[in-house]
Amino acid sequence: MALERTFSIIKPDAVRRNLIGKIVAKFEEAGLRPIAMKKIHMTRAQAEGFYAVHKERPFFGELVEQMIASPVVVQVLEGEGAILKNREIMGATNPANAAEGTIRKEFALSVGENSVHGSDAPETAAEEIKFFFSDDEIVG
Ligand code: DAT
Ligand code: MG
Numbered sequence: 704m705a706l707e708r709t710f711s712i713i714k715p716d717a718v719r720r721n722l723i724g725k726i727v728a729k730f731e732e733a734g735l736r737p738i739a740m741k742k743i744h745m746t747r748a749q750a751e752g753f754y755a756v757h758k759e760r761p762f763f764g765e766l767v768e769q770m771i772a773s774p775v776v777v778q779v780l781e782g783e784g785a786i787l788k789n790r791e792i793m794g795a796t797n798p799a800n801a802a803e804g805t806i807r808k809e810f811a812l813s814v815g816e817n818s819v820h821g822s823d824a825p826e827t828a829a830e831e832i833k834f835f836f837s838d839d840e841i842v843g
Contacts, residue, residue: 707785708738708841710831712820713776715769716812718742723776726819729806730780733792739779739832739841745771753834762815769815777835781843786828789821 713726727737745753750770757763780789794805798817801808811817822828832841 704784706781706783707825707828708779708781708832708843709735709785709789709828710820710822710835711778711780711789713778714816714818714820715771715773715775716816717810717818718774718776720810722810722818726806726810727778729792730778730789733782733788735780735782735785735788735792737778738781738843739836740776741835741840742774742776743835744774747771749834753831765815779832779836779841786822786825790823793819793821 711730713723717723717726730737747767750767751758754763754766754770757766760766782788792806794801794807794811796807796817797814798807798811799814801811806819807817822831
């Protein structure tokens with residue numbers, strides 16, 4: 704397996720409930736290393752741009768409102784097979800379907816307020832990292 708980089712967001716619902724450390728611990732325990740990390744309050748333009756792929760979906764407006772409601776933590780995670788590994792640690796989008804031990808099973812409130820975002824493929828990982836981080840913010 705190759706060393707990969709993926710992009711992660713600890714979403715507003717989790718940051719509000721003081722879960723940053725518990726969620727980062729899940730990544731670290733699985734061998735993913737945070738090589739860039741910052742707390743930001745996303746603008747509406749950022750949230751709409753980031754989730755543009757979902758703009759025709761019925762939940763788009765609610766998704767954007769949830770993402771800008773309060774601060775998030777954005778990260779670049781590095782590790783062997785990081786993209787798939789992160790998706791496994793996160794669990795299914797709907798916490799009702801998420802496996803035991805996953806972040807969404809333990810912490811998500813609903814399908815919308817599901818605590819974390821993670822890139823789903825190498826192309827989206829590269830795009831999403833660039834969307835929030837400049838090269839000099841990534842310290843591998
Ligand atoms: P994921 O975040 O697991 O990659 P996705 O890309 O399909 O899931 O959707 C992006 C986000 O949009 C998801 O984390 C929460 C929200 N969302 C998806 N499906 C939804 C639904 N049916 N109702 C409400 N929000 C939804
Ligand atoms: Mg997705």
